[in-house]
Amino acid sequence: MVSWKGIYFILTLFWGSFFGSIFMLGPFLPLMFINPSWYRWINNRLVATWLTLPVALLETMFGVKVVITGDAFVPGERSVIIMNHRTRMDWMFLWNCLMRYSYLRVEKICLKASLKSVPGFGKENTNPKRYLHLHVHRSTIYNSQDVETT
Numbered sequence: 001m002v003s004w005k006g007i008y009f010i011l012t013l014f015w016g017s018f019f020g021s022i023f024m025l026g027p028f029l030p031l032m033f034i035n036p037s038w039y040r041w042i043n044n045r046l047v048a049t050w051l052t053l054p055v056a057l058l059e060t061m062f063g064v065k066v067v068i069t070g071d072a073f074v075p076g077e078r079s080v081i082i083m084n085h086r087t088r089m090d091w092m093f094l095w096n097c098l099m100r101y102s103y104l105r106v107e108k109i110c111l112k113a114s115l116k117s118v119p120g121f122g123k124e125n126t127n128p129k130r131y132l133h134l135h136v137h138r139s140t141i142y143n144s145q146d147v148e149t150t
Contacts, residue, residue: 005061013054020050048105054092055099066096073101113137 024046031039058064073079083090098104113135 009057009061016053044105051095051104055096058092068097110136
């Protein structure tokens with residue numbers, strides 16, 4: 001049986017990201033070459049604004065209620081959230097949590113090093129300062145250089 005809510009959810013996210021990329025992020029692309037720090041600042045806020053869409057859809061359409069337990073985020077202090085990907089939707093549940101604390105715009109992602117060969121995550125995104133995520137190896141010897149540069 002096809003879930004019409006699910007189809008609507010996927011289509012809304014797809015078209016929202018497609019048109020958001022064109023009309024929200026597109027006009028600021030020249031700024032990436034003129035002043036990269038301004039581009040990054042604006043881009044972080046626009047992406048955080050877009051990330052409220054999946055959160056709102058999850059909570060309104062599917063009635064998802066997020067319960068946050070454990071240590072609270074301390075404002076101004078860096079935090080590490082380790083996820084083991086128990087579901088394919090766990091990123092969206094993380095966004096629910098981060099939205100509650102207004103941390104969507106400062107989220108940074110660490111990916112395993114084997115994803116370097118995947119287009120979009122790979123060789124074109126090897127500069128951690130520029131692309132906002134690290135590729136992490138299982139050995140700390142390789143990680144220390146990348147972590148120190150971010």
